Amino acid sequence: MNGRAGAMPEANLPGFRRRFLITPAQFAVTAALEDDIHRMVVTLHHDGESVTRVEAEMARHPWDLCPGAVAKVEADFAGRPLAPSARDIDKKANCTHLFDLAELALRHAGDAAPTPYEMLVSDPADGRVTAVLRRNGQERLRWHLQDDQMLEPHPAKGLPLIGLRPWIASLSDEARHEARMLQWASLAAHGRQMPWEPDTPFRALPGSCFASQLGRHENCQRIGERIDFSKPGARLPLAD
Template sequence: MPDANLPGFRRRFLITPSSRAVTAALEDDIHRMAVTLHHDGESVTRVEAEMARHPWDLCPGAVAKVEADFAGRPLAPSAGSVDKKANCTHLFDLAELALRHAGDAAQTLYEMQVSDPEDGRVTAVLRRDGQERLHWHLQDDRMLAPHLAQGLPLIGLRPWIATLAGDERHEARMLQWASLVAHGRQIPWEIQKGLRALPASCFASQPGRHEKCQRIGERIDFSKPGARLPLAD
């Protein structure tokens, strides 16, 4: 595990199941949001989503979208029947995460740490309930380790991830996404204020919205000395 005091991106997911509901919450430098799926043991009966921090002014419109798309779904992760990019991709991931853990008896905590680049070198780690599950090394956004992924670009890991099985595949997707989002730390806020989301990459960037969406939101550096942990409050 990298030194917890090193500057870098921090992300946490907390999944809390109960007999008839499951909540998945996320917090990182620029996001804080949650999705609760109410269910009858077989399918989702109602969805509640909330956004406390988000990067684009049009993001809150995605709440109604994810609530509509996941209501009535069976308690199993979707197989592509819901369009992720038409949703807030983070709310979508939270809903999928909640489906995956709906039958659990206890909370699950995922923690991700992606170090800031030093001469292009980055370390990315994922822990589940305090136990390290993945430990990656990258150089200039290409994988150095694990060995089977060596040389692959971070943005192009999907074929390798598809060769993984079970929880490792799911967790590798989570760590790849966290590592990509971590790039935002290297963009000064004065530049970010003039950016828009990549066209058609998420709810806020769909045609008709992309032209209007504006960069907003509080950024929190959870790696600063004395900073609280994401979701710790």
């Protein structure tokens, strides 16, 4: 974490953009997400101690079976104490993005003001990628990768992007939370390199999320709009 504020040097580079906005209120907290292929929101209603009711919505999603995950996250998080971890819930049995939103809402339920998180993951240039996370407009993390292996920060050098769990687990609570967020964004950014035409055969990794579980994976179809927020003149995620 370096606390730098101001415009990111990579702001004009083509690449993946993701934004979360968590908005607390009295006895409720809402977490919203938008990126190239997702736009979702989760609201947790609570009594100050535990979640009393969950509402989730999906405006954009990549698979036709994704909306079925709304009932799953609503059931899994209802009744939970207001604590920043839900690791006893099977994330992959849920829509992983709705799950992340619900966890974020739990983490920020007691806040007094909204919290925005912004992530930028540049498209690979000769295999080189820069990934940045900002919270409340201040830079918190900056990673450099080569061919999906970490170059910086130094303690993670040489680790594959998909294999960061031991290093992330060694971090303090807030740093661990933000590193997970940037890892998720960096993995999701791979979607920019995948074919998007509906008739192109492509499926999510079996068992990796709600829509790709056994019995669904074989039948799910790719749908939905993909937005390149890095194009000149494009709006910011969640800006509308």
